[in-house]
Amino acid sequence: MAAEGDGVTGSDADDDQGAATPAPVSRGRFDLAALPGQTRAMQIAATLDHAFADSRFRDHVQRADAARDSGDWPLAEQEYGRALRLFPLHWGYCIQFAHSAKEQGLHARAEAWYRSAVALGAPPDMVDEHLIFVARASGATFTRQGMPDLDVAPLRAPPTIPDIRLLADLVGVPRLAEEEQALDLMRSAPDNRAVLIAFIERPEFVRANRQFLEILHG
Helix, strand or coil: CCHHHCCCCCCCHHHHCCCCCCCCCCCCCCCCCCCCCCCHHHHHHHHHHHHHHCHHHHHHHHHHHHHHHCCCHHHHHHHHHHHHHHCCCCHHHHHHHHHHHHHCCCHHHHHHHHHHHHHCCCCHHHHHHHHHHHHHHCCCCCCCCCCCCCCCCHHHCCCCHHHHHHHHHHHCCCCCCCHHHHHHHHHHCCCHHHHHHHHHCCHHHHHHCHHHHHHHHC
């Protein structure tokens, strides 16, 4: 599928230019402190509080809902994806994006975004049945291990697709452009710290950070 519809890549500057709306909730950092200034639960609460104050977010969701209701799943996926670029920690629209992918038979993509919703605290009755279905379609399984503890630093929270992409960028590992490439991490990593360690162990990390590592070992 073209990048335009892949949910969280690219830019909507042309669509949203000139919109006088609140800035999206900041998600460009991972707090490593034992007592973080902002927990994952706080990030999610801020997302849910602020998303519908943003006219761009409302417009994308309105267009996505209309496309969903008319059965235009590619357009629904594209517009839910644009909403998620603004507020990627909104678990409700992670689910809607995943539904749109599932209806097109894009099971791996749907699985990744359903798992993101679970990681953000989506209730079982809204996501588990769908996640079990798409995971089985990809030869995997899903068993919920209770609700995640989100009153922790973001690095200690369960990983979402946006988290994995952000961490890949931070450590210089080539961006995971497709959700399928991140699914092994989402299925196995208990938290974002485990994702970070997995990236550091990759040969790509050494190549991207060779000069820095030489200084450390100097």
